[in-house]
Amino acid sequence: MDLLQGKKALITGSRRGIGAGIARVFAENGADVGINDIERDENADDIIAEIEAIGRVATWHQADVGSADDRTRMFDDFIATHGQIDILVNNAVASADPHFTEITEDFWDFLVGHALKGYLFCSQRAVKEMIKQGSGGRIISISSVHSYRAWPQDTVYGIVKAGLNRMAISMAVDLAGTGITSNCVAPGYIDSRVLPPELEHTRGQLEGYVDYARDHIPNRRGGVPRDIANACLFLATDLGDYVNGQTITVDGGFLAGGVPPESVPLEPGMPGAAE
Numbered sequence: 090m091d092l093l094q095g096k097k098a099l100i101t102g103s104r105r106g107i108g109a110g111i112a113r114v115f116a117e118n119g120a121d122v123g124i125n126d127i128e129r130d131e132n133a134d135d136i137i138a139e140i141e142a143i144g145r146v147a148t149w150h151q152a153d154v155g156s157a158d159d160r161t162r163m164f165d166d167f168i169a170t171h172g173q174i175d176i177l178v179n180n181a182v183a184s185a186d187p188h189f190t191e192i193t194e195d196f197w198d199f200l201v202g203h204a205l206k207g208y209l210f211c212s213q214r215a216v217k218e219m220i221k222q223g224s225g226g227r228i229i230s231i232s233s234v235h236s237y238r239a240w241p242q243d244t245v246y247g248i249v250k251a252g253l254n255r256m257a258i259s260m261a262v263d264l265a266g267t268g269i270t271s272n273c274v275a276p277g278y279i280d281s282r283v284l285p286p287e288l289e290h291t292r293g294q295l296e297g298y299v300d301y302a303r304d305h306i307p308n309r310r311g312g313v314p315r316d317i318a319n320a321c322l323f324l325a326t327d328l329g330d331y332v333n334g335q336t337i338t339v340d341g342g343f344l345a346g347g348v349p350p351e352s353v354p355l356e357p358g359m360p361g362a363a364e
């Protein structure tokens with residue numbers, strides 16, 4: 090299909106996982122893509138080779154999206170190579186929240202710095218380019234079901250993701266009349282593991298994962314990166330033109346049934362922990 094023919098898309102954190110899945114689906118639909126990540130490894134080489142094999146351009150852009158200098162370099166390189174930017178997908182994240190009582194200022198600065206502030210300033214730079222280009226554009230940020238409800242030890246991650254949903258609303262209002270839309274996709278329970286091609290058929294089939302999905306998700310399966318990429322594809326194409334300032338939850342109905350929180354035993358010594 091050629092729903093994105095001639096489009097130039099930059100996807101952050103796309104050497105693996107959901108980001109690589111988005112890059113793959115965009116390229117299958119005719120887009121040239123920029124692969125960004127904090128480091129280049131064989132996963133990055135693989136997705137770049139895969140996209141080139143289907144006849145699309147895939148450029149590499151090492152950058153920490155939490156760093157202003159890196160962001161500037163990434164966008165300068167992307168524009169210099171592709172000549173324009175039509176779609177930005179903010180996807181990069183590195184997160185492992187501690188218990189609320191153990192959140193440090195350093196952790197807050199780290200996670201908010203790349204996964205909220207970084208998304209905002211990547212979006213701002215892309216929007217400035219899109220306004221100069223004069224042909225509209227698409228900003229898509231990957232949020233999460235954690236933006237709506239809490240699981241144990243997800244405070245900062247949840248705040249960041251809720252902030253992205255809200256950012257999309259403000260951007261839609263401030264960018265009125267530019268032809269640029271701003272939306273989020275909120276994934277549910279996605280098997281985004283790195284797998285060798287011969288084990289790709291096991292994606293979503295991991296022991297434990299399957300059981301959890303069957304018990305908690307109305308679709309009776311866990312999600313895969315392509316589920317999220319398909320929603321991004323819709324938003325990125327003309328099909329999604331009238332969707333603006335929204336967060337689309339893509340979770341197989343995970344949240345629909347009001348999933349009960351799992352109880353995680355507290356470490357000894359924490360407030361409320363068993364003696």
Ligand SMILES: NC(=O)c1ccc[n+]([C@@H]2O[C@H](COP(=O)([O-])OP(=O)(O)OC[C@H]3O[C@@H](n4cnc5c(N)ncnc54)[C@H](O)[C@@H]3O)[C@@H](O)[C@H]2O)c1
Nearest residue numbers: 102106107126127153154180181182183203233276279281
């Ligand atoms: N997997 C899930 O179940 C799930 C559920 C809800 C939301 N999400 C969201 O989907 C997105 C992708 O998740 P994933 O499961 O593919 O994760 P992942 O860890 O496989 O991929 C994230 C990528 O971002 C890169 N990255 C981290 N920090 C970066 C930085 N500062 N600059 C540039 N790149 C950086 C990592 O190196 C990694 O390659 C994230 O925004 C995540 O919050 C995932």
